Amino acid sequence: MLSISYPKQIMIWLTVVVGLMLALPNGFYNRVETSNDARALIEAGQTSATLEQEAALWPSFLPSSLVNLGLDLRGGAHLLVEVAVQDVHASFLEGFWPQVRDVLAAERETVGFVTREEGPVTELRVRISEPAGANRAFELVRGLGRPVTSFTGAASSNIDVRINGTLLTVTLSEAEMSAMNERTMLQTLEIIRRRIDEVGTREPTIQRQGAERVLVQVPGVGSAQEIKDLLGTTAQLTFNPVIARTSNANESPGTGNFLVPSLDEPGLFYILERRPVVTGEQLENAQLDFDQNNRPAVAFRFNTAAARIFGDYTLANVGSPFAIVLDNEVISAPTIQSHIPGGSGIITGNFTVEEATNLAVLLRAGALPAELTFLEERTIGPELGQDSIDAGRLAALVGGLLVVLFMGFTYGLFGWFANLALVINLGLIFGALSLVGATLTLPGIAGIVLTVGMAVDANVLVFERIREEMKTAKGPARAIELGYERALSAITDSNFTTFMVALILFTLGSGPVRGFAITLGLGIITSVFTAIFVTRSLISIWFAYRRPKTIEV
Amino acid sequence: MRLRLIPDDTNINFFRYAWVTFGASALLMVMSLVVFLVYGLNFGIDFRGGTSIRTESTQVVDVAAYREALTPLALGDVSITEVFDPTFADDQNVAMIRIQAQEGDESISPQTIAQIQDALRGVAPDITFPSVESVGPKVSGELIRTAVLAVLGALTAIVIYIWLRFEWQFAVGAVAALIHDVVLTIGIFALFQIRFDLAIIAALLTIVGYSINDTVVVFDRARENLRKYKAKPLIDVLNISANETLSRTMMTSGTTLLALIALLVLGGDVIRGFVFAIAWGIIVGTYSSLYVAKNIVLMLGVKRDWSKKDPAAGTKYGHIDT
Numbered sequence: 001m002l003s004i005s006y007p008k009q010i011m012i013w014l015t016v017v018v019g020l021m022l023a024l025p026n027g028f029y030n031r032v033e034t035s036n037d038a039r040a041l042i043e044a045g046q047t048s049a050t051l052e053q054e055a056a057l058w059p060s061f062l063p064s065s066l067v068n069l070g071l072d073l074r075g076g077a078h079l080l081v082e083v084a085v086q087d088v089h090a091s092f093l094e095g096f097w098p099q100v101r102d103v104l105a106a107e108r109e110t111v112g113f114v115t116r117e118e119g120p121v122t123e124l125r126v127r128i129s130e131p132a133g134a135n136r137a138f139e140l141v142r143g144l145g146r147p148v149t150s151f152t153g154a155a156s157s158n159i160d161v162r163i164n165g166t167l168l169t170v171t172l173s174e175a176e177m178s179a180m181n182e183r184t185m186l187q188t189l190e191i192i193r194r195r196i197d198e199v200g201t202r203e204p205t206i207q208r209q210g211a212e213r214v215l216v217q218v219p220g221v222g223s224a225q226e227i228k229d230l231l232g233t234t235a236q237l238t239f240n241p242v243i244a245r246t247s248n249a250n251e252s253p254g255t256g257n258f259l260v261p262s263l264d265e266p267g268l269f270y271i272l273e274r275r276p277v278v279t280g281e282q283l284e285n286a287q288l289d290f291d292q293n294n295r296p297a298v299a300f301r302f303n304t305a306a307a308r309i310f311g312d313y314t315l316a317n318v319g320s321p322f323a324i325v326l327d328n329e330v331i332s333a334p335t336i337q338s339h340i341p342g343g344s345g346i347i348t349g350n351f352t353v354e355e356a357t358n359l360a361v362l363l364r365a366g367a368l369p370a371e372l373t374f375l376e377e378r379t380i381g382p383e384l385g386q387d388s389i390d391a392g393r394l395a396a397l398v399g400g401l402l403v404v405l406f407m408g409f410t411y412g413l414f415g416w417f418a419n420l421a422l423v424i425n426l427g428l429i430f431g432a433l434s435l436v437g438a439t440l441t442l443p444g445i446a447g448i449v450l451t452v453g454m455a456v457d458a459n460v461l462v463f464e465r466i467r468e469e470m471k472t473a474k475g476p477a478r479a480i481e482l483g484y485e486r487a488l489s490a491i492t493d494s495n496f497t498t499f500m501v502a503l504i505l506f507t508l509g510s511g512p513v514r515g516f517a518i519t520l521g522l523g524i525i526t527s528v529f530t531a532i533f534v535t536r537s538l539i540s541i542w543f544a545y546r547r548p549k550t551i552e553v
Numbered sequence: 554m555r556l557r558l559i560p561d562d563t564n565i566n567f568f569r570y571a572w573v574t575f576g577a578s579a580l581l582m583v584m585s586l587v588v589f590l591v592y593g594l595n596f597g598i599d600f601r602g603g604t605s606i607r608t609e610s611t612q613v614v615d616v617a618a619y620r621e622a623l624t625p626l627a628l629g630d631v632s633i634t635e636v637f638d639p640t641f642a643d644d645q646n647v648a649m650i651r652i653q654a655q656e657g658d659e660s661i662s663p664q665t666i667a668q669i670q671d672a673l674r675g676v677a678p679d680i681t682f683p684s685v686e687s688v689g690p691k692v693s694g695e696l697i698r699t700a701v702l703a704v705l706g707a708l709t710a711i712v713i714y715i716w717l718r719f720e721w722q723f724a725v726g727a728v729a730a731l732i733h734d735v736v737l738t739i740g741i742f743a744l745f746q747i748r749f750d751l752a753i754i755a756a757l758l759t760i761v762g763y764s765i766n767d768t769v770v771v772f773d774r775a776r777e778n779l780r781k782y783k784a785k786p787l788i789d790v791l792n793i794s795a796n797e798t799l800s801r802t803m804m805t806s807g808t809t810l811l812a813l814i815a816l817l818v819l820g821g822d823v824i825r826g827f828v829f830a831i832a833w834g835i836i837v838g839t840y841s842s843l844y845v846a847k848n849i850v851l852m853l854g855v856k857r858d859w860s861k862k863d864p865a866a867g868t869k870y871g872h873i874d875t
Contacts (some may be wrong), residue, residue, distance in 0.1 A: 224664050377686070377687045384683035391819060398815040403808045411555075453810070494765070508703040
C-alpha cells in the first residue's frame with residue numbers, strides 16, 4: 001500500500017530529526033568550537049569568568065560534536081615520519097655484548113680468549129680462540145636469551161645464536177624484533193605526543209601508519225618546520241666522564257670509551273667513557289633559565305635516585321671534567337667545582353632563548369627511542385584553507401540552487417518533495433560526519449557537491465518509473481506504489497556499486513582522498529534513505545491529505 | 554510549466570550507427586593511449602616526489618624573474634606556472650612552483666625552503682607562501698602502487714558484483730565501459746597536461762562509481778525487459794530499455810553536471826583539476842553506458858531461456874502482471 005504505517009512514519013521522521021540535530025552545531029561552527037574548548041578547559045580544572053561565559057555560548061543539552069576540518073581547510077602542518085626501528089635493534093645488540101663477554105670470560109678455560117669482530121649492525125659477532133669450547137660457548141650465549149611471548153602465544157627466545165667454527169653470531173629473533181618494533185613505535189608515538197602537547201597546539205593528530213610510520217598533523221601551525229624542529233632531534237641526553245680532549249677525529253678512544261665531537265667548537269673532540277653517569281631519562285624537570293652572565297641556559301633536576309648517583313659522582317670527582325652529551329655531540333664539558341648534592345644544575349652552551357626553550361621541551365618530553373626520517377611534509381596556510389571553504393560553500397549553494405530549480409521545473413510538486421529531501425539529505429550528511437567524527441577535506445566538499453547532484457538520482461529513478469506506470473496502472477496510488485517497488489532494484493544495484501567504490505577509496509586512500517571517500521559513502525547512505533523513505537513519506541502524507549484523482553509527475 | 558529534457562516516448566535506435574559510435578569510442582581510446590604514451594602525464598609531487606610551493610603576491614607574477622631568482626640555487630628541474638582563477642581578487646597573483654626531489658633527501662630540507670623563499674622575496678617583496686608541500690620519493694612510489702591497486706580493486710569488485718547480480722555478459726559490458734571512461738579521462742589529462750595527483754585517482758574512482766551507476770540502471774531495465782518481451786530480439790530489448798531509462802539518465806547526468814559546473818567555476822583553483830576530471834568522466838560515462846556497455850552485451854549475446862530459473866538474478870519483479 002502507498003500509505004506508510006504510523007510507527008514507520010514516526011521512525012523515519014525521528015531519524016531525520018536526530019540527524020538534523022547532530023548537524024546543527026556545524027551551522028554555528030565558531031561559537032560551538034569556542035564553547036567546546038572552554039568546556040574542555042573547565043573540565044581540566046581551570047575556572048574563570050570568561051571561560052564560563054564562553055562555555056555558555058552553546059547550550060549543553062544540544063549535541064556539540066563538530067565536523068573536523070581537514071588541514072587543507074583549516075591550515076596547518078602535515079608530516080609523515082618514518083621511525084628507524086632498526087636503530088633500536090643495533091643498540092640492543094650493542095648493549096648485549098658486555099653480557100656475552102662476561103659470561104664467556106667466566107669460562108676462559110674451555111672457550112679461550114673472546115674477541116668481538118666487526119659485522120653488520122644487525123649482528124653481534126664473537127670469536128673464541130678454543131675450537132673445542134665452541135659448543136660450550138654456544139650453550140652459554142644461548143642461555144643469555146630471555147623468553148619473548150609473541151601474539152601467537154608461543155614463547156621463544158629473544159635471540160638467535162649460530163656457531164660456525166669458532167665464530168658465534170648473535171641476532172635478534174623474529175619474535176623479539178617484532179616485539180621490540182612494537183615497543184619502539186608505542187614509545188615514539190608517546191614521545192611525539194608529549195613533545196607536541198608541550199608546545200600546546202590544539203587537537204594534533206598523531207597516528208601510526210603501517211609498521212614503521214607515524215602521521216603527524218597539527219592544525220594552526222604556520223609551518224611544518226616548527227614541528228620538524230621539535231621532532232628532528234632524538235634528544236638523548238647523557239652525562240659522561242671525560243677521559244681526554246683531542247683534535248684528532250680518528251684517534252682510537254680505547255675499549256669502553258667513545259669519541260664525540262663538540263657542538264660549538266669545530267675540530268674539538270672528546271674521548272668519553274661509554275657508560276654514562278646519569279641519563280636524560282632520569283630527569284624530573286627541565287626548563288629555560290639564565291646563567292650568571294645572563295645567557296640562556298636549561299635548568300634541570302634529576303629524580304631522587306639519579307640525584308644520589310650524581311651527588312656521589314661529583315663528590316668523588318671534584319676537579320675533573322664531565323661532558324653533557326646530546327645526541328652524540330658534547331654541548332659542554334664543565335669541570336666539577338664542588339659536590340653537587342641536590343641533583344639539579346644548569347646546562348650552558350651557546351644557546352639562543354629559543355633553542356634553550358626547545359631543548360627544555362625535548363628533555364621534559366623524553367628522548368625518542370629511534371631517529372625519525374621525514375618522508376612527506378605539507379604546510380597549508382590558514383588563509384588558503386579559508387578561501388577553499390568559502391569557495392566550496394558558494395559552489396555548493398549555487399550548485400544546490402540550480403539542482404533544486406531544475407528538479408522543481410521538471411517534476412513539479414514531486415520535484416519539490418525531492419528537493420525537501422535533498423535539503424534533509426545535506427543535513428543528514430553533516431549529522432553523520434559529526435557523529436563519526438569524520439574529517440571534512442576539500443575533496444570532501446567536492447564529494448558533498450557531487451552527492452547533491454547524485455542524491456536526486458534515486459528520486460529521479462522513482463519518478464520516471466511512476467510516470468511510466470501511470471500509463472498502465474489503475475489509479476495514481478497504484479502507480480506510485482509500483483514506481484517505488486520497481487525502481488528499487490535499480491536503486492540498490494547502482495548505489496551498492498558506488499558504495500563499494502567509496503569503501504575501496506576509504507581503505508586504500510589517505511588524507512584528503514579518504515575524506516572524499518567518507519563524504520561519498522555517507523552521502524550514498526543518506527541519499528538512499530531520504531529518497532526511499534523521506535520522499536515516500538512526504539508523498540504518502542500528501543496523498544492521504546489530498547486524495548488526488550490524477551497526479552502529474 | 555514542466556521541463557522535459559527528453560520526450561516521454563523516445564524511440565532512438567542506439568545501434569543504428571553502432572559502427573560509427575563504437576568505432577569512435579575505440580578510436581578515442583587508441584588516441585588517448587597514444588597521447589598518454591607520447592606526452593605522458595603531468596604527475597604532481599604525490600607521484601613523482603619533490604616539492605610544490607604556492608606563492609601569492611600583489612605584484613604580477615613574472616615567471617622569468619622567478620626562474621632567474623631560483624637558478625643560482627641549482628635545484629634541478631623547476632617548473633613555475635601562474636595560476637588564474639575567477640575567484641581571485643584583482644591584486645591576487647598566484648603561482649605554483651614545483652621542484653624535483655632533491656638528491657639524497659626524503660623531504661626537502663628546511664634550508665632549501667628558506668633559500669627559495671629568500672630568493673623569491675628578492676623578486677616580489679610582499680610574496681607569501683600559502684602552501685609548501687614536499688613528498689619524498691619513497692612515499693611517492695608507494696602512492697603510485699596504492700593508486701593503481703585502488704583502481705584495479707574497484708574494477709574487480711564491480712565485475713564480481715555485476716556478474717553475481719546479472720549475467721557475465723553484462724559484467725564484461727560494464728567493465729568495458731568503465732575502462733573506456735578511465736582511459737579517456739587519462740587521455741584528456743595527458744593531452745592538456747593537467748596536473749595528475751592523488752586527488753585525480755579519487756576522481757577516477759568516482760567516475761568509475763558514477764558510470765557503473767548509469768550502466769546498472771540500463772542493465773536493470775534490460776534484465777526486466779528480457780523477461781517481459783521473451784520473443785523480441787536482444788537488440789530490440791536493449792533499445793527499448795535504453796529508451797525507457799533515457800529520461801532518467803539525462804536527468805541525473807544533468808543535475809550532477811549542474812552541481813559540478815558550479816563547483817568548476819566557483820570552487821577555486823585548488824580542486825579544479827579534480828572537479829574537471831569528474832565532470833568529464835560523467836559526460837563520457839553517460840555516453841559509454843548508452844553506446845559502449847550495451848554494444849558489448851549485444852556482441853556477446855545473452856542466454857534467453859528463462860524456463861530455467863536463474864538463481865543469481867533478482868526475479869522478484871519479473872512476473873508481476875500489469
